[in-house]
Amino acid sequence: MLMFLARRLAATVPVAVIVAVIVFLMTRLAPGDPAGALVGNAGTSADIDMVRQQLGLDRSLPVQFLHWAGQMLSGDLGTSYFLKRPVTELVAQRIEPTLSLAAVTIVLSVLIALPLGVVAAWRKGSLIDRILMSFSVMGFSVPVFLIGYVLIWLFALQWGVLPVQGYARLGDGAPVLAWLRHLILPSVTLSVVYIALIARVTRAAMVEALGEDFIRTARAKGLSVPRVLLRHALASAAVPIVTVVGLGIALLIGGMVVTETVFAIPGLGQLSVDAAISRDYPVIQAVTLLFSAVYVIINLLIDISYLLLDPRVRY
Incomplete structure (x- = not known):
């Protein structure tokens, strides 16, 4: 077990380095010049060159990367080109809405998707199974922004039961009900999309588990259907389900940028969109690296969870 954990921890180091290099190169090689955006249309070439020198963008890429990496290792994320504020301060202000949205989404998705997948596997081939799987296909097919606009039209504009946009901060003393309504x-x-993904994988894993000999033995002993499904089959199918829940964080991060934009939520996704439009390199790099670090940590936790879910991994 110790060797397993040591290998997984050691593997995160080169991944973090590669991610840092990719994030840096993506910002530098993308079209657009932050110096030109800062100067504006009225600026001259001399003005742009002066701003590039002030920002350190006139240096070679290796020198810029080493300078940025040194700042990151010391805990300094840099200063926003346009807002003239430390990036750590901007991230700290925007992290609560993003974490709240992610937490509520994950809890909601798991609570809905797991029962759907279990029921679909239990009634394999039935009308319920076909309806649930059709919903999964639809979830993958419909764009996130379209779902958002439809929900806004129904619940906010037509029925007026939920707010259209914005976020109520718990840190600013907002009531929990207002926080949840937003x-x-x-x-x-x-x-x-997350529900569709988890439900399909849960169904596939449960169908395979329900065909095992120990499930037939449990049924022969006269165990109740809920006990067979939850205590035996679902426990056996836990590894692929936990894996897809963790890997689905990538979908969650990508969809969060669109969702925060549609609902005007002042989170990290909205911050990254604004930074990308203005070519604010320090903000883009910090937010992208933060999302990447979260994804790497989630995958590490998934690997560690295998030790608890599947004893065979320990040996």
Whole structure:
């Protein structure tokens, strides 16, 4: 077990380095010049060159990367080119809405998708199974922004039961009910694809588990259907389900950018969109690296969870 954990921890180091290099190169090689955006249309070539020198963009890429990497290792994410504020401060202000949206979405998705997948596997080939799987296909097919606009039209514009946009900060003393009401529509929007993914994998894993000999033995002993499904079959299918829940974080991160934009939620996704439009390199690099670090950590936790879910991994 110790060797397993050591290998997984050691593997995160080169991954983190590669991610840092890719993030840096993506920002530098993308079209657009932040110096030109800062100077504006009225600026001259001399003005642009002066701003590039002030920002350190006139240096070679290796020198820029080493300078940025040194800042990152010391905990300094740099200063926003346009807002003139430390990136750590901007991230700290925007992290609560993003974490709230992610947490509510994950909880909602798991609570809905697991029962759907279990029921579909239990009634394999039935009308319920076909309906649930059709919903999964639809969840993958419909764009996130379209789902968001439909929900806004129904629940906000037509029925007026939920707010259209914005976010109520718990850190600013907002009531929990107001916080939750602002998160319902974006969480449901973001969870549709996530629910479809988890439900399909849960169904496939459960169908395979229900065909095993120990399930037939449990049924022969007269165990109830809920006990057979939850205690035996679902426990056996836990590894692929946990894997897809973790890997689905990638879908969640990508959809979060769109969802925060549609619902005007002042989170990290909205911050990254604004930074990309203005070519604010420090903000783009910090937010992208943060999302990448979260994804790497989630995968590490998934690998560690295998030790608890599948004893064979320990040996």
